[in-house]
Amino acid sequence: MPANKKYLTRSPWLRLSKILAGTVGGYAVTMSLHLFFTAFLPRENVIITACFTGYILWACLLLYAFIAPNVWRVWGLYFLLTIVLAMPYLLKFNP
Incomplete structure (x- = not known):
């Protein structure tokens, strides 16, 4: 059964933006979350955990x-989360 046309995104630029936000923005938030954990926990444990939770x-x-x-x-939420979560790592390891 095909999707209802009224729920699909009509603009190709909007569709591309959603794809990029999900892939690039989601990856940035995921990596910054694990950087956040490395600021407070042993690095070896975070790397092993990142393999599963990432x-x-x-x-x-x-x-x-x-x-x-x-x-x-x-985009705004992912950018804000990336900056906030990466800040403890950047401040701790790069004085």
């Missing part, structure tokens, strides 16, 4: 980019 979190963030009604809010 893909799951990235997949959820990718899905959220397509479910959200406004892609610009998704």
Whole structure:
């Protein structure tokens, strides 16, 4: 059964923005979250944990980019989360 046309994105630029927000933005948030953990936990444990939780979190963030009604809010949220989560790592390891 094909999808209902009224729920599909008509603009190819909006569709591309959702794809990029989900892939690139989701990856940036995932990596910055694990950088956040390396600022407080042993690096070896975080690397092993990132192998499992990284893909799951990235997949959820990718899905959220397509479910959200406004892609610009998704970009803003992912950018803000990336900066906030990476800040403890950057301040601790790069004085």
